[in-house]
Amino acid sequence: MAMSNSVPEISDAEFSVLDVLWQQNPASANDIIAKLNETKPWHEKTVKTLLNRLVKKQAINYQKQQRSYLYSPLIERESYLVKQSKTLVDKLFRGHLSPLVTGFAQQSRLKKDDIDALKSIIADWEKEKKDD
Numbered sequence: 001m002a003m004s005n006s007v008p009e010i011s012d013a014e015f016s017v018l019d020v021l022w023q024q025n026p027a028s029a030n031d032i033i034a035k036l037n038e039t040k041p042w043h044e045k046t047v048k049t050l051l052n053r054l055v056k057k058q059a060i061n062y063q064k065q066q067r068s069y070l071y072s073p074l075i076e077r078e079s080y081l082v083k084q085s086k087t088l089v090d091k092l093f094r095g096h097l098s099p100l101v102t103g104f105a106q107q108s109r110l111k112k113d114d115i116d117a118l119k120s121i122i123a124d125w126e127k128e129k130k131d132d
Contacts, residue, residue: 006058006075007075007079007080007083008057008058008059008075009057010054010057010059010080013046013050014050014053014054014057014059016036016050017032017036017047017050017051017054018054018059018060018073018075018080019077020032020035020036021060021071021072021073022073022077023035025071025072025073026063026070026071026072027070027071027072028068028069028070028071029044029047029048029051029068029069029071030068032047032051032071033047051071054071055071058074059073059074059075060072060073060074061074088100101118
């Protein structure tokens with residue numbers, strides 16, 4: 001099944017359901033409820049409402065299997081994360097990424113692996129721009 005490139009607006013509760021599906025799919029509503037209940041109690045009706053919303057938003061799809069439905073994501077986790085990251089930077093930092101990174105660096109929240117990854121990304125970007 002092809003994943004969609006367009007990423008709809010997803011609420012925090014809907015994200016919790018979608019996150020379960022990114023981890024294991026296809027999954028039945030009962031599988032999703034069981035996984036969500038590992039961290040906090042979720043009512044069956046609430047989860048089924050969220051599943052219906054995600055289907056309407058074309059974020060997930062389902063297949064009927066006997067008397068139940070099996071759900072699968074239609075959007076990729078990476079696509080969602082990219083969109084949410086851009087939204088966060090645009091909203092809180094007026095489109096500038098450096099204040100976000102600076103804030104993490106000043107609070108010693110950047111790990112060596114994070115710094116190495118950022119350096120690699122910048123080096124790749126600089127090399128790509130030089131070749132243009």
